Amino acid sequence: MATERGEGYERFVGRWEEARHRQAFADPSFAYFIGQKDGVPAGFVLVEFWGAANRKALVRRIAVRQPGQGHGRRMLAAVVSRIFDETDAHRVWLGLFPENLRARRTYQAVGFQAEGVERSSVYMNGEFRDQLIMAVLRPEWEAIRLAGASRLE
Template identity: 50%
Template sequence: MVSKYRSRNVPMSVRRATFTDIPFIMRTERLEGYEALVGRWEEARHMATLADSRYAYFVAEGDTTPLGFAILCGWASPEHSTLVQRVAVAEPGRGLGTAMMRTVVDRAFTATAVHRLGISCFPDNIRARRTYEAVGFVAEGVARSSTFFRGQHRDMLVLSLLRPEWDTQARGRLKAPSVS
């Protein structure tokens, strides 16, 4: 299933990733500045994770050009809780991340029985926080020293979107304008 969306006049579709998308994902993770914000994996880890049914990889495309990716953990989990583990776009600042995230969030809630969709970012990653809040995530608080990243214990800002909140948002987006 491919979901269509439009971002600042850039047509975009989001689809499940395949093994042939791993080189793009790895290139994107390795863009300047991303190591400090997104992290990066080696090919073997991406291959194993993509093959694991507990994960869902998504790639956003404009025409046939890949624009970004998202990795979700706990896909269709029996606990009804899924974590957006990694998100990155090849060209930040164009609104593509927001459009891609909105589509990925919609896919998670329509394709699974997820009740809580979680995501986290470093508290100083303002661009990510704005993107997540723009698609409906709510900040829950800071998990102090909860991750060991690049040799340091780092705080993480924890955000979530619950199904009732998403239902309300989805109805608002899909509601047809009234005709008088």
């Protein structure tokens, strides 16, 4: 909760109260991952539709404590690997606000491709905002792995 409330993050990422997080903790279709650097939490990734029958998993939320140090890229790559290894997902997708260029660059570096913009897709803080959809498919992830994407390690 502290990480998703990071300074300046309110334009980019959702925030849940404790009760909503606890509800998701108890729900097997959600999976929480906490990235650590030298034993200290560096950020988290929240996956929704874990193991879903339609074989699509959603990276619902990602945030790091200190942006711009490569933590987001490494965390996300590790989580995408876990999704493809531990479930039969064919598609891992996420949505972001198009002006969040730092996030877009991070997702591109991991292997996500931009697919299109959903107009007025998110109602947040009293306004409707567009959402850019990005995704990586299982065969693409296998190709990335085969290419030995050392930049993600």
